Amino acid sequence: xxxxxxxxxxxxxxxxxxxxxxxxxxxxxxxxxxxxxxxxxxxxxxxxxxxxxxxxxxxxxxxxxxxxxxxxxxxxxxxxxxxxxxxxxxxxxxxxxxxxxxxxxxxxxxxxxxxxxxxxxxxxxxxxxxxxxxxxxxxxxxxxxxxxxxxxxxxxxxxxxxxxxxxxxxxxxxxxxxxxxxxxxxxxxxxxxxxxxxxxxxxxxxxxxxxxxxxxxxxxxxxxxxxxxxxxxxxxxxxxxxxxxxxxxxxxxxxxxxxxxxxxxxxxxxxxxxxxxxxxxxxxx
Numbered sequence: 001x002x003x004x005x006x007x008x009x010x011x012x013x014x015x016x017x018x019x020x021x022x023x024x025x026x027x028x029x030x031x032x033x034x035x036x037x038x039x040x041x042x043x044x045x046x047x048x049x050x051x052x053x054x055x056x057x058x059x060x061x062x063x064x065x066x067x068x069x070x071x072x073x074x075x076x077x078x079x080x081x082x083x084x085x086x087x088x089x090x091x092x093x094x095x096x097x098x099x100x101x102x103x104x105x106x107x108x109x110x111x112x113x114x115x116x117x118x119x120x121x122x123x124x125x126x127x128x129x130x131x132x133x134x135x136x137x138x139x140x141x142x143x144x145x146x147x148x149x150x151x152x153x154x155x156x157x158x159x160x161x162x163x164x165x166x167x168x169x170x171x172x173x174x175x176x177x178x179x180x181x182x183x184x185x186x187x188x189x190x191x192x193x194x195x196x197x198x199x200x201x202x203x204x205x206x207x208x209x210x211x212x213x214x215x216x217x218x219x220x221x222x223x224x225x226x227x228x229x230x231x232x233x234x235x236x237x238x239x240x241x242x243x244x245x246x247x248x249x250x251x252x253x254x255x256x257x258x259x260x261x262x263x264x265x266x267x268x269x270x271x272x273x274x275x276x277x278x279x280x281x282x283x284x285x
Contacts, residue, residue, distance in 0.1 A: 003032040003261040005058060005269075006075060006188065006216065006244030010125060011035075011043030012062075013132040015249030018043035019050035022281070026052040028256040032266060032278070034058035034077065034244070039093045040128050041081040051281035058269075058278050062188060063178075064093050066168035070197045071158055072187065074174045075216065075242075078273030079183025086177040089169055094128050096167040101129045103164035104156065108134070111161060113143055131156050132251055147251055151195060158196035175211045182275025186214040186242050191230055192221035201233055208237040213272060218243025218259040220252075240265050 008014035009021045016024060018035060021043075025033035035047050035057060044059050051057050060077040079086060101120055108115045115137045123140075124133040135150035144150045153160045169177075171187075178185050187207065191198060204215065217230045218241075234241045243259040246252070270278060 001031040001263045001266070002029055002257055003263060003266045004030050004245050004247070004257050004259075005032075005034040005060075005077070005186075005242050005261050005266070006036050006062070006219075007033055007247040007256065008037055008062075008249075009035060009043045009047070010127050011040055012037035012128045013124075013130050013248060013251065014127075015251050018047035021247075021249075022047050022051050022055060022057060025256050026055045026281075030055060030257050032056045032058060033256070034060045034075075036060040036062045036075055036077075038062050038128055038130060039064055039090050039097075041090075042126075042128075044081065048279050051279060053281045053283045055281040056278045057281070059276055060183075061090065063090070063174050064166065064168045065171040065174050067171050067199060067203055070199050071168060072171060072199050073189070074169075074171055074178070075186040075188045076174070076178040077184045077186070077269055078276040078278070079178050079181035080275035081181075083177075083181035083275065086181040086183075089173075089177055093167050093169060097129050100164050100166040101131075101134060104131070104134050104162050107162040107164065108138075108155075113138065113141065113162075115141060132248065134162075136251065171207055171212075172210050175207065179211055182273060184213045184269050184272050185211070186216055186240065186269075187212060188216050189219045189221050189246065190215050191226040192219070193226075194221060204233065205237055208239055212239065213269070214240030214242055214265070216244055217241045218261075219246060220254045220258060221246075240268060242269075 009018040063074040
């Protein structure tokens, strides 16, 4: 089985629609794909309706969190999307995205970049607006050569010249909320140091004690030394180890299925979840 547990669609900051994502996942030879848009579940219905036969969909989300001043992302799988507490928190985070993006546009304009809110809104479309949309605007304007190059201290990285904070959930609260909605939690790309400051291992140990289920180890932003270190940490803390592409369509160079999750780990995730179940494809539309 080929299992990719971290993918984005146009419901947040990917470039594939949810329907295109599942079709492309099947074409890439995946058996299981997770839809994990940022702080939203809006893509579920379209993805399920288009799900090809032979492909299983894991519903999820990537939750924006912050601990001790460090931004981090928490992957949440197979939770009940209508559970009131988690839904309210997701909406709180999502509602703060527009004023935050407007603030980044204003800071870029102060830096002499001729970006406009209308340009960023066009790029975001119906998705939850975020830094990748602002980064794409910088690429369109020729300010940077790629989206990745926009995530530096010169521009949009944490603490960068045009960075603006948004509401982010305490990860311990995120774990509690996801568990309360019957879901499973995995810390996304915990060693991605090129994105900015990373969460110390002591804090990951505290999260494990609070119910964190796993950490994402095999990821494009982790070199081999980082993967070895994180596997050791997971073993010490009794955490599941996942691997995923973090696919964003054409917004990033990574391909679907570039990193994958072991079938036994996937099986354990599905066993732990009580809020929702993986959806088997029946041919789509």
